[in-house]
Amino acid sequence: MEAFKFQIFSLALLALLLAPASVDAVCGSCTNAHACISETQFQLCFDGVRDQSQNYTCPSDRAICVDYIATCMANGTAAVRGCGDVSVCGVCPDVTAKFTCTSRNTFAACSNGAITAYTxxxxxxxxxxxPSAAAGTPCVSHCRGITGEVCDLPRQTSADDTPIQTTSLDTSPQQRGSQQ
Structure with a gap:
């Protein structure tokens, strides 16, 4: 009986050690030596910086980009995808949309279905x-950010790695008659 318990314990320990670690994936972030930029594509990273001059595509038998040492894995695996939904990024869904998300925490105004220049x-x-951005209130608590509704990209930077001009939006209620 004792040998049986040891075998069960050993198998459980082995399964735990071989299971992939959970990660908080963000599309475009360097993990290991690569950054997933879509569900099937990635870029190489050098010293934690993405080389944006070349995109690579995962092979068809391992089509999903993941944030593990093995960059690409088969579609049916339980591995966490390295890049969530980016289809909602930078898209003004119609002429009534007020804003669009440009990264996980940035947004730009929409004007007649087109994105304005400043984030x-x-x-x-x-x-x-x-959905909140299109309705006019783009920022929600990170606890309410639902997968598939949040643009899964890090804040964008320009080619020389200096941040694009951004301004902070104060989402707190304003007091009437307060001095500024």
Whole structure:
């Protein structure tokens, strides 16, 4: 009986050690030596910086980009995808949309279905929600950010790695008659 318990314990320990670690994946973030930029594509990273000059595509038998040492894995695996939904990024769904998310915590105004030039940033602990952005209130608590509604991209930077001009948006209620 004791040998049987040891075998069960050993198998459980082995399964735990071989299971992939849970990660908080963000599309475009360097993990190991690569950054997933879509469900099937990635870029190489050098010293934690993405080389954006070349995109690579996972092979068809291992089509899903993941944030593990093995960059690409088969579609049916339980591994956490390295890149969530980016289809909601930078899209003004129709002419009535007020804003669109441009990253997990930035957004831009929409004007007649087109994105304006300047981005704004949500306050700390807030993320941009695509449905809320289209309705006019882009920033929601990170606890309310639902997968598939949040643009799964890190804040964008320009080619020389300096941040694009952003401004902070104060989402707190304003007091009437207060001095500024």
């Amino acid at each position: 704004q940033t949500c306050k700390d602990n807030f993320v941009c929600s695509a």
